[in-house]
Amino acid sequence: MTQSYDAIIIGAGHNGLVTAIRLADKGWKVLVLEKSSLPGGASKSYEITEPGFMHDIYAMNIGLFLGSSFYEKYRGELNRYDVEPVISNKPYASVFPDDTGIGAYQNRKEMYKSIAYHSSRDTYAWKELNDYFDKTSPYFMPLMQMELPSVQAGRHAWKVFRQLKMNGVLELGSHILQSPREFVDHWFENDKVKAMIVPWGFHLDFAPDVSNGAVFPFIESILNQRNGMAFSRGGVQRLINAMVGMVRAREGEVRTEAPVSKVLEKNGKAYGVVLENGEEIHADKAVIGNVTPSQMINRFLDKETLPAKYVQKAEKYQYGPGTMMIHLSLDAPLQWKAGEEYAEFAYIHIGPYVDDFARTYTQAMSGTLPDSPMLVVGQPDTIDPERSPAGKSTAWIQVRALPSHVKKDALGNIEPSSWNVIKEQYADRVMDKLSEYAPNAKEVIRNRVVLSPQDLEKDNPNLVGGDSVSGSHHMFQNYMFRPMPGYSRYETPIDQLYMVGAATWPGGGLNGTSGWLLADKLTSK
CATH class of the missing domain: 3.50.50.60 (FAD/NAD(P)-binding domain)
Structure with a gap:
């Protein structure tokens, strides 16, 4: 039956x-x-x-x-x-080739201090951006939990228009429709402060020069700083x-x-x-x-x-660019040139700069293996000791962005082939880049597992071409x-x-x- x-x-x-x-x-x-x-x-x-x-x-x-x-x-x-x-009270950070970094702290005073080290003016800009978020988020955030289009969303949009008036709506629309680069250029002056915010767009497929790509860095950079980075224990x-x-x-x-x-x-x-x-x-x-x-x-x-x-x-x-995941079991936590405290941040972004993010995206979308991909290095053990045995550690590395199908290599060192053939070679490039910022990375590795864009799609058919979103x-x-x-x-x-x-x-x-x-x-x- x-x-x-x-x-x-x-x-x-x-x-x-x-x-x-x-x-x-x-x-x-x-x-x-x-x-x-x-x-x-x-x-x-x-x-x-x-x-x-x-x-x-x-x-x-x-x-x-x-x-x-x-x-x-x-x-x-x-x-x-x-x-x-x-919850990590040190949610995210970016590190740079000159052995410096910039971190987002849940503590507001520490956050201002972190930005002021690079630009005193940008501390005021960060406050202004947060004030603007508080002013506007009650109007645009609820739309993210409504059907679009819908009567409910229409009523909410009318409420926004009545509250913010024409000029306020136009100003908000202008900011949200900016690319990530345009957004950070509007608010900030320092390249490292900008590089702290722009990577959040890359967690989707909002490269620095994608229109409307500002919306995710706007939301995520502020909410993750305020609320801390949240993982599920265990x-x-x-x-x-x-x-x-x-x-x-x-x-x-x-x-x-x-x-x-x-x-x-x-x-x-x-x-x-x-x-x-x-x-x-x-x-x-x-x-x-x-x-x-x-x-x-x-x-x-x-x-x-x-x-x-x-x-x-x-x-x-249409699907976005591919993603590689690299999982490491480690004999000790990563040691960052930028300072000991960077081992305590939940996420470390390595671009290092906005121009590097842009180049990586252009290369990936043209079928080229990027010479220096953007890395998101997750350090969950900093807040969740259940992830590894005492004294040991894990690292979660998201490599963004990559071509779904490889046509050439930006450095000319890897012969184009299927990801099954070349993934370990490319993972070596990733580890070389990581080692420039965390010199002990290769020394403390116990085991490494590499999941290519092809592996992502094989495991989950929704991730077509390794598009993680x-x-x-x-x-x-x-x-x-x-x-x-x-x-x-x-x-x-x-x-x-x-x-x-x-x-x-x-x-x-x-x-x-x-x-x-x-x-x-x-x-x-």
Whole structure:
């Protein structure tokens, strides 16, 4: 007999789990199907280098999640599942070739002191920027937790216009539409202060000269400084496992190693899925894909049954540059030339400067291996001793940005080939760069595991070409245009078939918003 549920969710990423929990709370019978043996999607952790060393494999920062509607409502329940955020009061820093650095401190006086070391004028600029954030964020931040477009968002936009008036709205729009370089040039004078802020754009695909790329550095540089850098104690998998437990506690099901091969639809209406093993499962109310548009049409649907324009838009959905992840188990923490205190920062960005970020992006997008990629060096042990044995350490290195398919090497030292062939060579280049700033890096390595852009996509099909945020966030494909015009409200042309996840508004990051909004939408009908 064919099993039947109210809703089937394809993919146990955090947005899929948020959807399942919210629907189950409303009395829906839910089933989550995950192709991998481990739930979490791009938010998972395990001992990838060696036993005793716990690594967040992809996403590590849970700051957006802590600010989500989901966390606000379910914080107590998550705590009962042993979920505990750990917060670094030294959230991020940048280091430079002259053996100096600049760090963001949660303590306001320390923050001013850090900036003043490089530019006394920029301490005032930082205060002015923070004041401007306080003035404007109550107007633009709520939009990040609303459907776009929607009546609710329209009412909020009208409220913004009434409160800020025409000139205020135009000024805010001008700042948000700036590129990261234009944004920091407007506010700051010192190149190192600028280099502390711009890298936050690179956590998505906002290179220094991408219009509208200022929005993420604006938000993240301030909120991470104020709130501190947040990780999940013991690894982000503990958070994911708690959410799986919450689904099951509500009599929902989560099945791993259960890859879906096809979404069943008839007369323009989705009614279930078929697994790769041939099992057919029905859904009475909704099939929800925590997937990207190109995957939806290429893996799960028959294109012939879809509107031609939808297929065309989905096939043209654009992905950003690739990412490499390097995980290190270490005999001792990294020692930074910039000073002993830099071993205490949660994230270290190494560009070093804005021009370097820009060159890296241009090279990556042209298919060229960058001569000196941007590195995000995560040091989770600074606030979470559970990550490694006493006296040992781990390092989490995100390499941004890289070509998905390599055509040439900027230095001419690596013969273009598939990532499977060249990833260790390129990781050596990364380690050479890291060693320029942390000289003991190579000496203290116990084990190294390299995940290339190709590895990222193999592990998680949403990370096409190694794009760690499941699709470009440039303005043509963001806001009410995400994932594509006409389909920004989590719907598809197929009745009862929906999408959530990083490919939908509000995009990448561990925020849980799309799952929350879709679940509330479905249960309010």
